[in-house]
Amino acid sequence: xxxxxxxxxxxxxxxxxxxxxxxxxxxxxxxxxxxxxxxxxxxxxxxxxxxxxxxxxxxxxxxxxxxxxxxxxxxxxxxxxxxxxxxxxxxxxxxxxxxxxxxxxxxxxxxxxxxxxxxxxxxxxxxxxxxxxxxxxxxxxxxxxxxxxxxxxxxxxxxxxxxxxxxxxxxxxxxxxxxxxxxxxxxxxxxxxxxxxxxxxxxxxxxxxxxxxxxxxxxxxxxxxxxxxxxxxxxxxxxxxxxxxxxxxxxxxxxxxxxxxxxxxxxxxxxxxxxxxxxxxxxxxxxxxxxxxxxxxxxxxxxxxxxxxxxxxxxxxxxxxxxxxxxxxxxxxxxxxxxxxxxxxxxxxxxxxxxxxxxxxxxxxxxxxxxxxxxxxxxxxxxxxxxxxxxxxxxxxxxxxxxxxxxxxxxxxxxxxxxxxxxxxxxxxxxxxxxxxxxxxxxxxxxxxxxxxxxxxxxxxxxxxxxxxxxxxxxxxxxxxxxxxxxxxxxxxxxxxxxxxxxxxxxxxxxxxxxxxxxxxxxxxxxxxxxxxxxxxxxxxxxxxxxxxxxxxxxxxxxxxxxxxxxxxxxxxxxxxxxxxxxxxxxxxxxxxxxxxxxxxxxxxxxxxxxxxxxxxxxxxxxxxxxxxxxxxxxxxxxxxxxxxxxxxxxxxxxxxxxxxxxxxxxxxxxxxxxxxxxxxxxxxxxxxxxxxxxxxxxxxxxxxxxxxxxxxxxxxxxxxxxxxxxxxxxxxxxxxxxxxxxxxxxxxxxxxxxxxxxxxxxxxxxxxxxxxxxxxxxxxxxxx
RNA sequence: GCCGAAGUGGCGGAAUUGGCAGACGCGGCAGACUCAAAAUCUGCUGGGGGGCAACCCUCGUGCCGGUUCGAGUCCGGCCUUCGGCACCA
Numbered sequence: 001x002x003x004x005x006x007x008x009x010x011x012x013x014x015x016x017x018x019x020x021x022x023x024x025x026x027x028x029x030x031x032x033x034x035x036x037x038x039x040x041x042x043x044x045x046x047x048x049x050x051x052x053x054x055x056x057x058x059x060x061x062x063x064x065x066x067x068x069x070x071x072x073x074x075x076x077x078x079x080x081x082x083x084x085x086x087x088x089x090x091x092x093x094x095x096x097x098x099x100x101x102x103x104x105x106x107x108x109x110x111x112x113x114x115x116x117x118x119x120x121x122x123x124x125x126x127x128x129x130x131x132x133x134x135x136x137x138x139x140x141x142x143x144x145x146x147x148x149x150x151x152x153x154x155x156x157x158x159x160x161x162x163x164x165x166x167x168x169x170x171x172x173x174x175x176x177x178x179x180x181x182x183x184x185x186x187x188x189x190x191x192x193x194x195x196x197x198x199x200x201x202x203x204x205x206x207x208x209x210x211x212x213x214x215x216x217x218x219x220x221x222x223x224x225x226x227x228x229x230x231x232x233x234x235x236x237x238x239x240x241x242x243x244x245x246x247x248x249x250x251x252x253x254x255x256x257x258x259x260x261x262x263x264x265x266x267x268x269x270x271x272x273x274x275x276x277x278x279x280x281x282x283x284x285x286x287x288x289x290x291x292x293x294x295x296x297x298x299x300x301x302x303x304x305x306x307x308x309x310x311x312x313x314x315x316x317x318x319x320x321x322x323x324x325x326x327x328x329x330x331x332x333x334x335x336x337x338x339x340x341x342x343x344x345x346x347x348x349x350x351x352x353x354x355x356x357x358x359x360x361x362x363x364x365x366x367x368x369x370x371x372x373x374x375x376x377x378x379x380x381x382x383x384x385x386x387x388x389x390x391x392x393x394x395x396x397x398x399x400x401x402x403x404x405x406x407x408x409x410x411x412x413x414x415x416x417x418x419x420x421x422x423x424x425x426x427x428x429x430x431x432x433x434x435x436x437x438x439x440x441x442x443x444x445x446x447x448x449x450x451x452x453x454x455x456x457x458x459x460x461x462x463x464x465x466x467x468x469x470x471x472x473x474x475x476x477x478x479x480x481x482x483x484x485x486x487x488x489x490x491x492x493x494x495x496x497x498x499x500x501x502x503x504x505x506x507x508x509x510x511x512x513x514x515x516x517x518x519x520x521x522x523x524x525x526x527x528x529x530x531x532x533x534x535x536x537x538x539x540x541x542x543x544x545x546x547x548x549x550x551x552x553x554x555x556x557x558x559x560x561x562x563x564x565x566x567x568x569x570x571x572x573x574x575x576x577x578x579x580x581x582x583x584x585x586x587x588x589x590x591x592x593x594x595x596x597x598x599x600x601x602x603x604x605x606x607x608x609x610x611x612x613x614x615x616x617x618x619x620x621x622x623x624x625x626x627x628x629x630x631x632x633x634x635x636x637x638x639x640x641x642x643x644x645x646x647x648x649x650x651x652x653x654x655x656x657x658x659x660x661x662x663x664x665x666x667x668x669x670x671x672x673x674x675x676x677x678x679x680x681x682x683x684x685x686x687x688x689x690x691x692x693x694x695x696x697x698x699x700x701x702x703x704x705x706x707x708x709x710x711x712x713x714x715x716x717x718x719x720x721x722x723x724x725x726x727x728x729x730x731x732x733x734x735x736x737x738x739x740x741x742x743x744x745x746x747x748x749x750x751x752x753x754x755x756x757x758x759x760x761x762x763x764x765x766x767x768x769x770x771x772x773x774x775x776x777x778x779x780x781x782x783x784x785x
Numbered sequence: 786g787c788c789g790a791a792g793u794g795g796c797g798g799a800a801u802u803g804g805c806a807g808a809c810g811c812g813g814c815a816g817a818c819u820c821a822a823a824a825u826c827u828g829c830u831g832g833g834g835g836g837c838a839a840c841c842c843u844c845g846u847g848c849c850g851g852u853u854c855g856a857g858u859c860c861g862g863c864c865u866u867c868g869g870c871a872c873c874a
Contacts, residue, residue, distance in 0.1 A: 193789080588790095733804090
């Protein structure tokens with residue numbers, strides 16, 4: 001660490017999956033280069049590392065190989081730590097944190113209690129994948145594409161369980177604010193779409209069902225202008241009104257439909273490709289605006305959790321509703337007139353703007369105006385209210401698993417759900433639980449764990465046996481890194497004040513939505529608890545791409561396309577492998593990892609080695625300007641590339657510089673000062689990329705340890721400037737000549753040169769010059785007729 | 786299906802705002818060095834056509850269309866591949 005302003009450089013912590021994968025190198029080696037660069041730019045850099053240690057794979061290993069999840073995880077950590085060290089990264093190892101340590105997860109529990117106190121948690125029924133044969137909850141990953149259990153092949157169904165939620169929706173609007181963050185546009189767009197804010201109206205439709213006249217059917221719509229066009233209603237199969245309104249003659253069919261809907265995945269249900277399905281409940285509701293009776297259907301394209309779980313069917317002006325109406329022969333009523341409509345049947349839904357028709361008092365209004373006019377009317381009549389709905393759902397944090405953070409709550413027959421007092425933390429995960437699938441949540445079968453005294457009444461009670469989603473661990477690990485041994489709270493507040501938020505975060509694009517959204521939410525909550533300052537946890541974000549096997553497929557042992565970093569490091573060295581990963585292409589694109597090209601990087605590092613240690617002949621003062629120009633041009637290019645994580649072009653520039661210097665040396669004596677400056681600059685720029693080789697060369701050339709503690713070379717723009725340019729001359733946009741010219745050539749002179757070129761004149765013959773376009777320093781385009 | 790990206794020589798890729806398509810590297814071919822090989826170094830290397838030659842012409846950035854003096858880059862419509870889709874992390 002050098003002196004200077006703090007700079008927190010964070011790379012996503014690795015999951016303890018086993019051996020270190022090339023993907024880890026691809027994520028971390030460039031991050032290390034960037035962190036080293038920041039340090040050379042004079043910042044006090046914190047670059048920590050840790051392990052994301054809870055999760056399903058540890059339990060799978062336990063079940064398949066009979067190894068305890070704790071042993072599996074910590075053995076993996078030991079191996080990965082050693083492999084990480086071979087990378088030569090400047091990781092701050094004394095600050096390592098491991099999420100499966102009780103010293104870590106006790107604070108997950110502490111945060112959970114704080115969220116509970118703040119009213120940000122609640123319990124509700126939520127569906128979980130359920131294998132009726134194994135009698136166990138399955139993760140999505142454990143359900144095969146055809147909907148079968150990966151263990152036994154039985155068809156997986158859904159089962160409702162009482163589970164814990166965090167109210168992330170309470171922060172939905174704030175999470176839409178990305179100002180003051182330097183994040184990739186695509187990540188912000190994905191988060192914006194994930195949150196999916198829509199403004200609309202919640203409208204009540206009276207129920208025409210004997211016995212439930214006191215209830216009403218509420219629908220959310222952004223299209224109030226189409227309410228007169230409602231010809232049916234669609235409820236989610238799980239909608240609570242369904243059992244109440246279904247007529248006896250429809251019940252069997254409705255129940256069968258609900259059962260089949262429970263087997264569908266959400267992606268299947270929302271697919272616009274497949275044919276619409278649904279059944280009629282036999283019940284009707286009343287369209288308060290038109291006074292008409294509207295049949296109520298259920299269909300799986302309505303989702304219980306979105307809006308009110310009910311969709312008003314306007315087939316004339318919504319594509320899905322149109323398809324549904326076609327499928328079931330429901331009427332289509334046009335209420336927004338297509339421009340050349342003859343009053344006949346529509347062939348497809350009309351979703352463009354237009355004038356309202358068949359809308360009583362609202363006829364003739366442009367539909368955009370009709371939207372607010374009808375919304376206002378509904379509010380005035382007390383039939384509806386303007387509201388905002390989000391696609392974002394609250395965060396289901398419960399997992400029915402062993403290898404995670406126990407939720408610090410107690411269920412008391414007398415007092416209900418009771419939080420544990422802070423002093424009783426941590427709730428330790430018992431080492432001797434039966435984590436093999438038995439039909440019950442693993443912790444539920446552990447008598448010693450489950451039975452507890454109620455903190456309120458002291459009577460016998462049961463512990464909560466769900467554990468937390470592992471995304472809880474990754475919400476705040478970067479703050480724990482600051483003081484991993486701190487035991488007075490989750491982190492040392494003094495250090496937090498100085499070091500967070502994170503200056504630069506790097507990690508895989510696969511985390512663009514979930515982890516990065518949960519972590520932002522978590523930060524905002526603990527900010528409101530007064531624990532941290534600032535509105536965002538990660539000021540700058542860079543997502544690297546995913547590295548694939550040489551065959552372009554995702555690397556996996558079963559495909560046999562795994563590139564093991566250890567093997568490569570043994571063969572060509574850590575620096576070569578690091579540089580190669582940075583050289584293969586833009587960091588945010590990833591892609592297939594062939595190993596043919598590695599020789600090029602190896603040769604470059606060898607050439608640089610020989611250049612630095614080889615003898616140059618001095619005394620050639622005439623070479624000074626050219627060498628200095630090369631040096632400062634390269635410094636400028638490499639600096640710009642480093643700022644934007646463009647490693648591939650930075651390395652290309654350094655290769656060009658190495659080649660240029662080699663040529664200059666071989667051409668004859670060189671200017672001593674210019675040469676020394678060039679070699680020194682080259683070493684400094686190589687240092688973040690190839691830390692071992694740069695250090696070795698730095699020392700062997702008698703320079704003071706360490707190259708990594710030096711300042712980044714300062715580029716002189718005057719020396720970097722090109723004196724000559726290639727002026728491109730086009731006729732009608734086709735290149736006809738290239739003329740060397742002074743960089744500051746005047747427009748008139750450039751045009752004269754262009755018109756004087758014989759190659760150009762050939763193409764002007766017999767034509768009239770219409771105009772001449774001049775782009776300073778670049779080109780002249782002569783437009784002819 | 787929905788949301789977000791990407792598609793350029795034999796291969797990885799370059800082209801900062803619309804202005805020389807193919808930087809840098811791999812591979813290939815030819816040559817130097819060597820008894821020989823390896824290593825290293827030098828030159829050439831998108832397709833087609835023309836020229837003894839220096840060179841010149843022409844086509845070319847997934848596909849179809851458009852805007853522009855000029856499009857890999859912008860717009861509209863497709864195709865393919867990749868990431869995410871809430872219990873993999």
